[in-house]
Amino acid sequence: MHIAPQDSITEQPLSTSNQNVATGVRTGRPRPATGLAFAVLAIVQATLIFTITLISIPLPDIARELDLSSADLVLIQTAYGLPYSGLLLFGGRLADRYGGRRLFMVGLSLFGLASATAAFAPTFEALVAVRFGQGVGAALTAPAALAALRAVFPEPARFSRAMATWGGVSVLGAAVGTLTSGAVTTWISWRWMFAVPVLVAALALAVTRHLLPAGPATESQARPGLDPAGAVLATLGISLASYGLIVSEDRPWGSATVLVPLAIGAVLLGAFLALERRVRHPLLPPGFIRTPHRIVGLAGVMLAAAGIGLVTVLLALYLQQIRSWSPLETAGAFLPFTVALIATNRAAAVLVGRFGAGRVTVAGLVIGAAGLALLAGLDRGSSFALGLLPGLILLPAGTSLVFSGSAVLTTADVPSHQAGLAGGVMNTAMELGPTVGLAALMAVAATQTDVVAGYAWAFGAGGAVYLAAALVAVALLRRTPSSADG
Template identity: 75%
Template sequence: MRAKEDPGERPRTSLAFAVLAVVQATLIFTITLIAVPLPDIGREFDLGPADLVLVNAAYGLPFSGLLLFGGRLADRYNGRRMFMTGLVVFALASATAAFAPGFGALVAVRFAQGIGAAMAAPAALAVLRALYPAPAAFGRAMATWGGVSVLGAAVGTVASGAITTWVSWRWMFAVPVIVAVLALAVARRLLPSGPAGSSRPRPGLDPAGAVLATLGISVGSYGLIVSGDHPWTSATVLVPFTVGALLLSAFLAVERRVRQPLLPPGFIRKPSRILGLTGILLASAGTGVVTFLLSLYLQQQHHWTPLATAGAFIPFTVALIATSRAAGVLVGRFGAVRVTTAGLLAGAAGLALLAGIDPDTTFALGLLPGLILLPAGTSLIFSGAAVLSTADVPPHQTGLAGGAMNTAMELGPTVGLAALMSVAATQTNTVTGYAWAFSTAAAVYLATALAALMLNRRTTPPQHAIIHN
């Protein structure tokens, strides 16, 4: 029998969902908005390779490091309030970045952007839960929400090439400013308070856990980022990576002893949630690595311009959009585990096609099939994994779920790029190294899909019931 229309599906709620989705996409868009114009920034400020790495990473380091704490703030202080606070910080930093006079100022404001994003992203999910309080409606919303972030990254790559070609790279920062200002203008009237507004006692802040998690993720991520330009055995890589690992080990030890841990140990032990977070990490890693390596390949091997390189990813973006529109329906019909598994298999096939790359590979026949199949799989992964990551999460932990999801999404490109560039470095020929990296990524996708198949056979995933009830 057809279920009654959920109140959360009314036009006002749909508009509120659109506002949250555009903001989430913009937060991810901001990661990639300077990826293509980095050479121009380097020439303007006379920067070396290490400086460019820091400019590129300055946004993502605080974003990934502070997300768990940002989720706790949303659960404690009200989702809408933290969403708006984060947007204010994000907008001011973005506006300042457009006028940065030099290297130090640009790094500082990119860092501030990341702080604002880490406050806004998990809070957006807390507000989304308030928009769709019924489990069935929330499940459907998450199935759509899953494809939003990866779309933001893809659009960022395309837009940065176009804008850099026609105007200054500084105009890239107008996009986050405009989105943030418009969202702030309608937020108080359109968005409800987050789940933290209930009568349940507010969770504690766990300051020790917050400091250890933030520093551990940020410092460790920096070690992974600089591994692209330095050997793993160098102090530049080994010291921050080791310090980050020690800090995260201390964080896990602290979380077992405090009364209200920032990340409750049992939160991610559920097999379906582990699959969801792993899927998000792999999907973001796959798209990030492919975007990075193929941008280098097209510009260095085939001498494409930044604009032409950005245009090469238009089919990638179209495939993301087209599949995202169907992904939510597929999750509702077949269940999140099956859709995630199908996405992993499609993504593995796309990466395997790209693994055939060589110096003479043509775009139309050699790259385009993989650039369509991979994003199609990625959309399915994100939609299914978003549902898996939030299934059975109580309302007072929705910010935590948002923080965990976004942390996996942020760490994916960092971890994936560091690992796969190490694989590529085993080959003396650069393009052969790219092929080995794509092959390795395809193997990891395939192995995860097999694990998901075993999980689907052993369990009846609760998220399937959530969407259908």
């Protein structure tokens, strides 16, 4: 996994203007300390996403061992993701108020402890509880990691160059989680999957104080308020709406199980947005996401995460349920996918530096659309080499470029005292992408009577959305070339 931004950090002074942040960056070598700090933070970030997918393939084994129903499995899957996505904005506020390194250590401690407990969970209820604890710890850790990264690279231009590499880190975690879970489940036990987050948390905590700066001292009167009402509304609204979208994959859209949480979540989010216009220290300042380059960046993060989630879920179902592949064979099918992600991530930072974050994001959307279009030809007799492999290479290549470019666009011009906010917003978009995308595209798939034909339609619809997003991104970025793509 390529995580050190060795081609994207330079000691040469650069202009820190908005134009230079998003247009492109020179390449060079990082100082050893900053490179190691980046590596630690990046591995932790990848592990937070890895933990979402680590039980995806072994779910049937978990169901047999704990005697679970389909509804129980949905709860196990959502127990981590719901608090993670719901609490990210508040986690960002805490990081900005108390410092990235401090909250990073608190969140990582909780995440590691919950992960260790999950490995020994004796019952369904215990597993759900500790997965929830993992999600809470992850929601504190993720925005704090980005705030700590900003402290490691305080100059805006150098921070932007780091973000060009950081953007592809999370998706690598998801791919590695899918890849390794099949092997671990086949040869030992799904419980051993939790050893990875435990080990990463322990090692990161051991070196954090030596590698990460405490961050600049902040006067208490300059610290942002906590906005507790906004935090409650945002957390409950995002969590309930996400739950409604998740259960829509197995329940009719008109059922109370889907409509009630969706409706309540929408009302709470509306109340949150209204509140943010009136409070002195809003959890999400209304103008923060209105700039064209940030809109493109957040949309890119959501779409890239949705594309990865769609392929991971649908192809795992197709290979295991339609083609009768084993978990190990299914995991192996994603090996080219993972290699393509890693290879593109190595080149993404250089491409952002040469062509600009906006152009790289648009190019990634077009390449990803081509990959989804190829997968739209899926049928029951599709061969792996000709029917799946081309799409499994093009899609991750495109999404890796989108993640890298979008990470730079999302964090451009963010002051150091809002680094946690930027981390919370970007990670929220990353978490909502698969939730919203899967719900919408599975609804497209449900229009077809044949399951495989439905999968093909979902891939085709996803490709169309990617192309439309590329066109919209071009239009938005042309309005502000100085802040997006020179």
